[in-house]
Amino acid sequence: MTENTDLKDYWENKTRLLPSVSIDCVIFGFHNNQLKILLLKYKNTNYYALPGGFINLDEDLEDAAQRVLEDRTGLKDIYLEQFHVFGCKNRRNDETHQQIMSASGINLKPNHFLLNRFISIGYYALVDFSKVIPTPDDLSDSCQWYDLDKIPHLMFDHNQIFEKALETLRLMIYDKLVGFNLLPTTFTMNEIQNLYETILGEKLVRSNFQRKILSLGILERIEKKMTGAANKAPYLYRFVRD
Amino acid sequence: MTENTDLKDYWENKTRLLPSVSIDCVIFGFHNNQLKILLLKYKNTNYYALPGGFINLDEDLEDAAQRVLEDRTGLKDIYLEQFHVFGCKNRRNDETHQQIMSASGINLKPNHFLLNRFISIGYYALVDFSKVIPTPDDLSDSCQWYDLDKIPHLMFDHNQIFEKALETLRLMIYDKLVGFNLLPTTFTMNEIQNLYETILGEKLVRSNFQRKILSLGILERIEKKMTGAANKAPYLYRFVRD
DNA sequence: TATTATTGTATCTATTTGATACAATAATAG
DNA sequence: CTATTATTGTATCAAATAGATACAATAATA
Numbered sequence: 001m002t003e004n005t006d007l008k009d010y011w012e013n014k015t016r017l018l019p020s021v022s023i024d025c026v027i028f029g030f031h032n033n034q035l036k037i038l039l040l041k042y043k044n045t046n047y048y049a050l051p052g053g054f055i056n057l058d059e060d061l062e063d064a065a066q067r068v069l070e071d072r073t074g075l076k077d078i079y080l081e082q083f084h085v086f087g088c089k090n091r092r093n094d095e096t097h098q099q100i101m102s103a104s105g106i107n108l109k110p111n112h113f114l115l116n117r118f119i120s121i122g123y124y125a126l127v128d129f130s131k132v133i134p135t136p137d138d139l140s141d142s143c144q145w146y147d148l149d150k151i152p153h154l155m156f157d158h159n160q161i162f163e164k165a166l167e168t169l170r171l172m173i174y175d176k177l178v179g180f181n182l183l184p185t186t187f188t189m190n191e192i193q194n195l196y197e198t199i200l201g202e203k204l205v206r207s208n209f210q211r212k213i214l215s216l217g218i219l220e221r222i223e224k225k226m227t228g229a230a231n232k233a234p235y236l237y238r239f240v241r242d
Numbered sequence: 243m244t245e246n247t248d249l250k251d252y253w254e255n256k257t258r259l260l261p262s263v264s265i266d267c268v269i270f271g272f273h274n275n276q277l278k279i280l281l282l283k284y285k286n287t288n289y290y291a292l293p294g295g296f297i298n299l300d301e302d303l304e305d306a307a308q309r310v311l312e313d314r315t316g317l318k319d320i321y322l323e324q325f326h327v328f329g330c331k332n333r334r335n336d337e338t339h340q341q342i343m344s345a346s347g348i349n350l351k352p353n354h355f356l357l358n359r360f361i362s363i364g365y366y367a368l369v370d371f372s373k374v375i376p377t378p379d380d381l382s383d384s385c386q387w388y389d390l391d392k393i394p395h396l397m398f399d400h401n402q403i404f405e406k407a408l409e410t411l412r413l414m415i416y417d418k419l420v421g422f423n424l425l426p427t428t429f430t431m432n433e434i435q436n437l438y439e440t441i442l443g444e445k446l447v448r449s450n451f452q453r454k455i456l457s458l459g460i461l462e463r464i465e466k467k468m469t470g471a472a473n474k475a476p477y478l479y480r481f482v483r484d
Numbered sequence: 485t486a487t488t489a490t491t492g493t494a495t496c497t498a499t500t501t502g503a504t505a506c507a508a509t510a511a512t513a514g
Numbered sequence: 515c516t517a518t519t520a521t522t523g524t525a526t527c528a529a530a531t532a533g534a535t536a537c538a539a540t541a542a543t544a
Contacts, residue, residue: 086303205534453501475522
């Protein structure tokens with residue numbers, strides 16, 4: 001396997017990276033009435049992980065997070081929020097890293113920076129599923145969407161990171177209206193409700209939910225969405241914010 | 243000025259510390275109906291700062307935060323919460339560090355780890371003011387309480403860190419009932435209200451506030467607090483949580 | 485025209501919140 | 515002993531919000 005120049009330079013020229021700190025991203029998308037997250041699978045291994053990366057020495061933390069997200073999704077200006085720092089001293093182990101690197105034909109010297117201790121800054125991102133172009137990194141053979149109820153065992157503390165992100169998203173869902181970042185430009189009331197039910201993990205009463213959302217004054221009614229179904233057509237709405 | 247052995251070892255033996263990461267703590271206390279925070283003043287300088295510190299290589303992040311807090315307050319098992327990571331690349335500058343260290347008789351070599359870039363993990367802590375023993379660190383000549391409306395200009399981004407902590411505390415005040423960590427074991431209804439008003443920065447309607455707090459079912463009425471004043475004595479309450 | 489299923493809105497009850505007032509002290513002056 | 519003052523605990527009414535349920539209005543087809 002040919003190791004490309006950028007990767008070799010990246011892994012070995014550690015002076016370009018901020019030591020000890022990594023970023024792990026929980027990227028949420030919404031499709032077919034299911035909340036999903038993007039996961040990587042490392043080449044020639046059964047290791048799954050959240051997308052993530054490091055911070056360049058000359059880069060703001062937030063810019064680094066945006067860059068990491070753009071690399072995996074192809075999108076710019078993604079809605080993202082920090083939600084927690086994960087800093088247990090034993091949250092990673094060398095053996096797993098060696099396996100992952102070996103599976104990609106890379107042998108880590110015992111004092112390689114990647115084997116040092118890292119704390120991870122957790123970000124959750126909300127993207128329009130239809131615009132994402134999932135893009136594996138150089139160590140992974142896939143970058144794919146997973147329904148929340150079909151998430152494989154993730155390496156290290158990534159399952160905990162994911163759960164903390166979901167918990168935070170649930171708390172924010174009404175206060176910050178972040179869920180709208182997961183919808184396309186226009187959507188129906190049924191789609192909004194399905195989104196909220198998926199995030200919150202509970203059934204909502206249709207008429208009360210609709211009254212509540214409409215009372216916020218954040219939706220503009222556009223036109224009816226005629227689908228050919230033998231029943232009343234729903235309105236399409238657009239998110240507007242003053 | 244004599245430099246004690248621990249400090250010399252600490253600053254020069256950087257392999258014991260996790261590089262690039264620091265902790266900054268906003269320590270809230272409540273006294274005389276005023277919310278206050280603990281601030282350090284560096285020796286022989288006019289530099290004020292939030293208490294903080296580093297993480298030992300063999301220490302969990304949370305343990306490091308507790309240790310830092312204990313060193314400044316003398317208290318264990320302090321209520322603390324992460325609230326944000328501050329990671330702008332230019333959030334600190336070498337000149338200020340040189341001045342602070344010089345003022346303490348320490349000359350930093352140009353490649354000293356302290357001059358490297360750091361991201362800071364912000365914690366807010368809520369302490370019982372009456373139990374705190376403010377303790378300066380080795381570089382500071384004072385560690386004192388400051389009313390929120392009398393905070394001096396802090397170095398680097400510490401004013402922003404403080405403001406973000408207060409914002410987060412305000413958001414959490416009803417959902418997590420964290421304010422009670424700031425009160426002594428027993429308190430009056432007037433004291434609770436003053437605490438909430440100080441945190442929220444707004445006047446509350448006495449009877450409605452009392453009804454709301456009592457309806458939570460988290461307070462146990464103890465006995466009356468007779469103060470000798472020519473009016474009705476208030477009850478003392480204790481915080482109980484199931 | 486009747487049917488079916490979906491969507492938008494209405495209605496009633498219950499709960500919570502905001503505004504305001506009243507009742508009950510506690511110590512002291514007269 | 516009564517009146518006064520100031521504070522605290524609770525009551526009350528109106529308004530707003532939330533929960534439960536139902537009704538009206540479609541849209542396409544048999």
